[in-house]
Amino acid sequence: MDRSESSAEIDAAASRWAVRTDHAPLSRSEQTELDAWLSGDIRRRGAFARAQAMLIHARRTTALGADFDPDAYLAAHRGEAEVETERFTAVDRRRFLRWGGSAAATAAVALTAWFGFDTSAEAYATTRGEVRLVPLHDGSQMTLNTATRAEVRFTQRERQVVLSSGEALFDVAGDAGRPFVVIAGNMTIRAIGTSFTVRRLPDRSVQVLVREGVVELRPGSGGSKPGTRIAANTRAVAVSDAPIRVADLPPAEVSRALAWREGMLSFEDETLADAAAEFARYSDWRISFADPALGGETITGLYSASNPRGFARAVALSLNLEVRETAEGTVLVR
Incomplete structure (x- = not known):
């Protein structure tokens, strides 16, 4: 049985990928390799995102120059430094500023640990x-x-x-x-x-x-x-x-309930009133009924969450209804 990667091993690999992508555009084969690595474990995407963020901070440090004095900088910007105390202590910030871009990969891995145990919300x-x-x-x-x-x-x-x-x-x-x-x-x-x-x-x-x-x-x-x-x-x-x-x-119903991840809404024998309420979560455009009894009619289908007008027209065509539009939304009329 294959041994599961530790968090430290994932962080180290993520920092190496971050440095490679920062240095130059990846070739097609390298991009394929990176995609395969990211999809292999759900923890890798988060680690890779953190490593990229750490490189950005390290690059900013390098831009300050070789003569940069972190203690003088912190003294001159004491107010700004104190704002950051929720995330780093003064000692941590001073060490980070001294690392510079040459230690970008190491910084990414070390700071991953700090972020992983950050107690601020x-x-x-x-x-x-x-x-x-x-x-x-x-x-x-x-x-x-x-x-x-x-x-x-x-x-x-x-x-x-x-x-x-x-x-x-x-x-x-x-x-x-x-x-x-x-x-x-x-x-x-x-x-x-x-x-x-x-x-x-x-x-x-x-x-x-x-x-x-x-x-x-x-x-x-x-x-x-x-x-x-x-x-x-x-x-x-x-x-x-x-x-x-x-x-x-049933698994199919679970999949329908997650259709919103793709910007879709899936209904299976859903009442029009409930479907209209669901669309109202995604848009200011409202769907209403001239006759409240229409809200009890049911609908089945897959619809774009951002297109309530299209949904209303499809419903009208299916149930032989009339569509009337006002400044606030669509009214379905029997």
């Missing part, structure tokens, strides 16, 4: 209609759906994400010593090496959809309360003051 957000992939410091990936906000805080004991609003997909790198925990409203989700989504929308229950692996759900902030374990192809809904509702899903 990092906030990420998307606007309406935006989908954003965020490589995390441990090699995990977080994909934010439309109008989503999350804060990430990693420590030596735990990897924590607080989902304030919206929806996110987490592809978690395995680390048995540091559990990956997502807090969303009244629910705490704990995972080690898995893939799952968490949805937290206004006036709705928190939903968790597991694509791979197993997660454990606990009400509130976790603690000693009993947890509920759910496996792949399962959806859990956390209802206030009630047991967690769990339902098995």
Whole structure:
């Protein structure tokens, strides 16, 4: 059985690739080799992104020149230096400034460790209609759906994400010593090496959809309360003051639920009212019904999340309805 790469080995390889890509454009064969390396382990993409960021900092240091005095610089820019104390101590900054570009690869690897155990929270957000992939410091990936906000805080004991609003997909790198925990409203989700989504929308229950692996759900902030374990192809809904509702899903339905990653919305016997509400998450253009009973009609299909008008026209054609447009949106009329 092949031995799994350690984090240190991945960081070292990432720094070498970062230096190669920074030095000159890769040949076609080199690019193919890099793509294969990145796809081989989910942790590699995050490590590569960090190594590239460290090269940028090292290059800025080199540009200061051989006569640059880091102590004098820090004394002259004391106010700016203090702003950075949340990420580096004064000693760390002084050492980093002395390293310079000649030690870029070494700096990338060393600073990866610092970033991996940074305890300050990092906030990420998307606007309406935006989908954003965020490589995390441990090699995990977080994909934010439309109008989503999350804060990430990693420590030596735990990897924590607080989902304030919206929806996110987490592809978690395995680390048995540091559990990956997502807090969303009244629910705490704990995972080690898995893939799952968490949805937290206004006036709705928190939903968790597991694509791979197993997660454990606990009400509130976790603690000693009993947890509920759910496996792949399962959806859990956390209802206030009630047991967690769990339902098995066919793999095809799980795939449909993740169509938003490609900018699409997939419906299977969905009511028009629910479909219209889903489109409203991605656009200011609203879909309404002259007769409220129309909202109970069902629709099946794959549609662009950014094209509510196209969806409304397709629905009208399918159900023999009339389309009327106002300044605010589309009204469907029987």
